[in-house]
Amino acid sequence: MxxxxxxxxxxxxxxxxxPFVGPETQERARGRRFAARLGANESLFGPSPRAIAAMAQxxxxxxxYGDPENHDLRAALAAHHGVGAENIVVGxxxxxxxxxxxxxxxxxGDTVVSTNGSYPTFNFHVAGFGGTVQKLPYRDDRTDPQALLDAARATGARLIYLANPDNPMGSHHAAETILAMIDAxxxxxxxxxxxxxxxxAPDGTSPAIAADDPRVIxxxxxxxxxxxxxxxxxxxxxxxxxIAAFDKVRNHFGVGRIVQAGALAALADQDWLAQVRAKVIAARAEIGRIARENGLHPLPSAANFVTIDCGRDGDFARAVLRELIARDIFVRMPFAAPQDRCIRVSAGDEAALQAFAKALPEALKAAR
Amino acid sequence: MxxxxxxxxxxxxxxxxxPFVGPETQERARGRRFAARLGANESLFGPSPRAIAAMAQxxxxxxxYGDPENHDLRAALAAHHGVGAENIVVGxxxxxxxxxxxxxxxxxGDTVVSTNGSYPTFNFHVAGFGGTVQKLPYRDDRTDPQALLDAARATGARLIYLANPDNPMGSHHAAETILAMIDAxxxxxxxxxxxxxxxxAPDGTSPAIAADDPRVIxxxxxxxxxxxxxxxxxxxxxxxxxIAAFDKVRNHFGVGRIVQAGALAALADQDWLAQVRAKVIAARAEIGRIARENGLHPLPSAANFVTIDCGRDGDFARAVLRELIARDIFVRMPFAAPQDRCIRVSAGDEAALQAFAKALPEALKAAR
Structure with missing residues (x-):
């Protein structure tokens, strides 16, 4: 039977x-909340007040039900990017x-190529459909375009996954590098x-790609x-x-009414985005300062976090992470060696970074 | 190449x-909005004010990010149903x-068994994973438990899909019938x-199923x-x-923070649900009255809509539907014969049902 x-x-x-254990799970296990939520690269500067108001409304x-075609949001995104609505799918x-x-x-049996330590949720999905992820090493803590291309050619990969800027390292390639990669x-x-x-990211990081280029999404x-x-x-x-192929498989009503309204209002508030960007840049500098003050080496970042080289091996960085968490600072770190010598700290607001600055020397002392 | x-x-x-064309798509094509939104079985009585407030907050x-384990919501749902949190997945x-x-x-190559005209989104998903839906006819406008069981046995079906109450017909089976079906x-x-x-639905429609019964979800x-x-x-x-198997494939962060807060508050406001239920029962009676007043036959309904037999064939019902839509009344209808002799009208508030009552005789006249 x-x-x-x-x-x-x-x-x-x-x-x-x-793919990820959430901070709430850790909080439940610890029996108390984090003082600083700096582990998931969330924006402590929050959404645009206009987006909040639109969602509340x-x-x-x-x-x-929300519009299953996400018409208004797609139209706005298309205008924002100078492409057609038929070039946009919302998910x-x-x-x-x-x-x-x-x-x-x-x-x-299909293969994809990615970078070791890059986005676990992508790996989760590929495995979930029976594919294999060939994970390549970073090169100087950056994704390695030529190695990705070579591996894709060697394996007949269906996909190359490239995060630019990269998470968890914060490094990036200029637009020309990405365009050359697409051509190759x-x-x-x-x-x-x-x-x-x-x-x-710095201006010039996002490449201009023709909307009808079939080689890239x-x-x-x-x-x-x-x-x-x-x-x-x-x-x-x-x-x-x-884009049309997504209609064959997507959850058509999956992007709800509040979600669509919020995204539409957020997109319209580019001033807020510019302000957040300025705050993130300042926060990156402050995280770098805190790291150096403690004898650590912050890596350059084009993202909303700074990855900090703790200067020893993965066991040491894991100990630092553990000690930070014990001091109510939620942070994460790269999974794979040798990038696991680092911890990753999200660009926080003043209060969160002060809490981090206070906890870090104690955590380092305890880890040593 | x-x-x-x-x-x-x-x-x-x-x-x-x-699976479904949304009303917004029709509104864009028509160039104007519907006056009464009675086609998608939405609740015109709205969410609990407590849920609205929780979502705004x-x-x-x-x-x-929302808690990927949906811990608080699952705990509340488990308490509500008298099961364990490990028996609940939120999606x-x-x-x-x-x-x-x-x-x-x-x-x-796998087969599932369902009822002809039942939920197209389920059929969409089954086809999307390469399965075949064997669709059985209704029996007296109700799903046919014995026929579903026989077909499942004959085809070695992986799943039987049964909506109780049924959409689009509004009919239902008592809990004992469902329990007998599970046993068979x-x-x-x-x-x-x-x-x-x-x-x-009437009290007694939902069967008591042991939380660890592996035969039913x-x-x-x-x-x-x-x-x-x-x-x-x-x-x-x-x-x-x-339930644990869902973790292998689900979008772990897919149920957002606003969503979880809203559902939690809605669940806690059972008074609101009771009020809505009373309003839906009254609206069903009113839709029935309007139908009879126009010489049509409303089918008994255990859901938040009434399916109305227009008394002729599918072409006639489709004409009635078209004429209602032309009069700014959004309604839908069953897809498959002979149930396509009907139109389906959601339980609306007073204004929407008045608009329906005004438009129906005109639509019938035009359709004839």
């Missing part, structure tokens, strides 16, 4: 993995879009350009610069054919 | 289908959960009991009775093993 339910062979083979209208954060894109392109892609390899952190989010991580909304920009 | 991107063979074979905290509406469940259980399930067939409309939503369709939150109740 067969067991109920019967899972697919692929699902039966999957581990019960979770939309809450009272939330008895209505449940970049996480949701990565799931859909992986489902569209990855069948059991093997036939049949789609470049998945994750620009989650682009709003915080660009992912953006309202979670980082726009400060709306808890709203769950991201979008992809790509050729119309690929 | 291979084209970019390369889709999986399954995806390449899928049609570019969309959470909007200002939405810079933080992006029933639509999202249907997608995950289908992914867990359906591989190409073929080995290896999971019963997917969609209880989206249960909050509006129950789906619930905040979209209907709780009036939060645009928030996108639903949950499943099932044995812990099946």
């Amino acid at each position: 067969s067991q109920t339910p019967r899972y697919t062979p692929l699902v039966a083979s999957l581990p019960a993995s979770v 939309a809450a009272s209208e939330s008895w209505m 449940e954060g970049i996480d949701g879009l990565l799931g859909y894109l992986t489902r569209l392109t990855i069948a059991p 892609l093997p036939a049949g390899t789609l470049m998945l350009l994750d620009e989650a952190y682009i709003d915080l 660009r992912l953006r989010t309202f979670s980082k610069g726009y400060g709306m991580a808890g709203v769950r909304v991201g979008y992809a920009v790509a050729a119309a054919g690929l | 291979s084209q970019t991107p390369r889709y999986t063979p399954l995806v390449a074979s899928l049609p570019a289908s969309v 959470a909007a200002s905290e939405s810079w933080m 992006e509406g029933i639509d999202g959960l249907l997608g995950y469940l289908t992914r867990l259980t359906i591989a190409p 399930l073929p080995a290896g067939t999971l019963m997917l009991l969609d209880e989206a409309y249960i909050d509006l 129950r789906l619930r939503t905040f979209s209907k009775g709780y009036g939060m369709a645009g928030v996108r939150v639903g949950y499943a109740v099932a044995a812990a093993g099946l």
Whole structure:
């Protein structure tokens, strides 16, 4: 007699993995809240007040399903990027879009190429559809375009995943490097350009890509610069054919009414984004100062966090992390060696960075 | 040279289908808004004011990711149902959960059994994972438990989909019928009991199912009775093993912070739900009265809508629908014969039902 339910062979083979443990889980285990939430690259500067107001207003209208075509938001995003609405798909954060894109392109046995330590949620999705992630090492703490291209060619990869700026290292490549990489892609390899952190990067980091270029899909989010991580909304920009394919698999009503209203208002408030960017740049400098003051080496960052080289091995950085958490400072760190010699600290507001500055010397002392 | 991107063979074979066209799409095509939004079984009585307030409050905290474990909401739901938190998974509406469940259980070539005209989004998901939906006819406008069981046995179906109360017909079975059906399930067939409309059904419609019963998964939503369709939150109740399997595939951060806060507050306001239920019962009576006044036959309903037999064939009902829409009344209708002799009208507030009452005789006249 067969067991109920019967899972697919692929699902039966999957581990019960979770890409990230949330800070709330840690808080429940510790029995108290964090004093500074600097581990998930959330924006402590918050969403635009206009976005907050739009979401509060939309809450009272939330008895209505959201528009499944996300028409108004797509139109606004299209105008913002100078592309057509047919080049935009909105989804449940970049996480949701990565799931859909992986489902569209990855069948059991297919390969993708990524960087060791890059986004675990992408790896989760690829494994979830039976694919294999070939993880390449960083080169001087940056993603390595040539190595990614070589590996894609060697493996016949369906996708190259490249985050620019990179998480968890904060490093980035200039637009020309990305464009040269696109030109050198093997036939049949789609470049998945994750620009989650682009709003915080130096001007000139985002390449100009023709809207109908079938070789690349660009992912953006309202979670980082726009400060709306808890709203769950991201979008992809790509050729119309690929965008249309999402309709074959996406949860059509998955982006709710409050979400659409919030993203639309946030996009319209570019002044707020500029202010946040200035605050993030100042916070990066302050994190760097705190790190150096403690004899540590902050890596250059183009994102809303600073990755700090703790100067020894992974065990030491893990001890520092543990001691920071014990002092109510939520931070995370890269998973893989040798980048796991670092901890990663989100650009916080003054209070959070003061708490970090106070805890760091104690944590270092305890870790040593 | 291979084209970019390369889709999986399954995806390449899928049609570019969309389960539902939203009312906004129709409004854009018509160039004006609907006067009465009675087509999507939304709750015109709205969410609990406490849920609205909780969502507005959470909007200002939405810079933080929502708890990926949905801990507080799951704990509250578990208490509400008298089960453990390990028996609950929260997702992006029933639509999202249907997608995950289908992914867990359906591989190409697998079969599910459903009722002809039942939920197109479920069919969309099954087709999307390469499965086949065997659609059985209604029996006297009700789902047919014995026929579903027989077909599941004959086809070795992975799933039986049963909505109780049923959409689009509004009919329902008593709890004993559902329990008898579960006891008669073929080995290896999971019963997917969609209880989206249960909050509006007569007492005794929802069966008592042991939390650890591996034969059935129950789906619930905040979209209907709780009036939060645009928030996108639903949950499943099932044995812990099946619930844990969702972690292999779900978008772990997919249920955002505002969503969790809203659902938690809505669940706590059972008074509001009771008030809405009373209003829905009154609205069903009023829709029935309007139908009879126009010589039509309203079917009994246990849901937040009334399905009205227009007394002729599908072409006639489609003409009535078209004429109602031309008069700014958004309604829908069953897709498949002979149920397509009907139109389906959501339980509206007084203004919406007055608009419907005014438009219906004109629409009938024009359709004739």
